[in-house]
Amino acid sequence: MQNGNTNKIWELLDTVPDPEIPVISVVELGVIRNVEYKKNTYFISITPTYSGCPAVKTFTDDISNCLKTNGIENFELKKVYSPAWTTNWMSKATKEKLKKYGIAPPSDSIICPQCDSKNTALISDFGATACKALYKCNDCLEPFEFFKCI
Numbered sequence: 748m749q750n751g752n753t754n755k756i757w758e759l760l761d762t763v764p765d766p767e768i769p770v771i772s773v774v775e776l777g778v779i780r781n782v783e784y785k786k787n788t789y790f791i792s793i794t795p796t797y798s799g800c801p802a803v804k805t806f807t808d809d810i811s812n813c814l815k816t817n818g819i820e821n822f823e824l825k826k827v828y829s830p831a832w833t834t835n836w837m838s839k840a841t842k843e844k845l846k847k848y849g850i851a852p853p854s855d856s857i858i859c860p861q862c863d864s865k866n867t868a869l870i871s872d873f874g875a876t877a878c879k880a881l882y883k884c885n886d887c888l889e890p891f892e893f894f895k896c897i
């Protein structure tokens with residue numbers, strides 16, 4: 748595919764799951780800032796989420812592999828650090844998916860994804876990854892992860 752169809756690139760990127768939250772794609776996460784076609788090359792701008800998050804390396808590899816598998820070799824991934832990624836870039840639909848997956852989406856109030864209770868308590872500032880904190884629901888007693896707001 749050499750015709751500069753950036754929509755096709757977006758479609759392919761939307762099939763690449765976030766390495767930590769497989770129910771959402773890297774596009775839904777909001778880390779793909781731009782796709783441009785210049786001089787026979789697709790330039791894909793990526794804004795990493797939490798700096799130092801080990802997932803960044805994984806998802807840039809996953810993106811490269813996905814494009815190559817689909818016969819696209821003429822691309823360059825460039826990391827863009829400004830403006831910094833924020834959880835505001837996640838769509839409402841994406842937050843809904845997170846909740847269904849059992850992760851409390853970024854929000855001002857931390858709500859149990861299982862029973863919608865606001866009666867929750869912080870267990871640990873760091874869950875499985877630095878991007879998430881571990882909480883417990885005082886009503887249904889289920890522990891859950893909260894995707895931290897930044």
Ligand SMILES: [Zn+2]
Nearest residue numbers: 859862884887
């Ligand atoms: Zn609960």
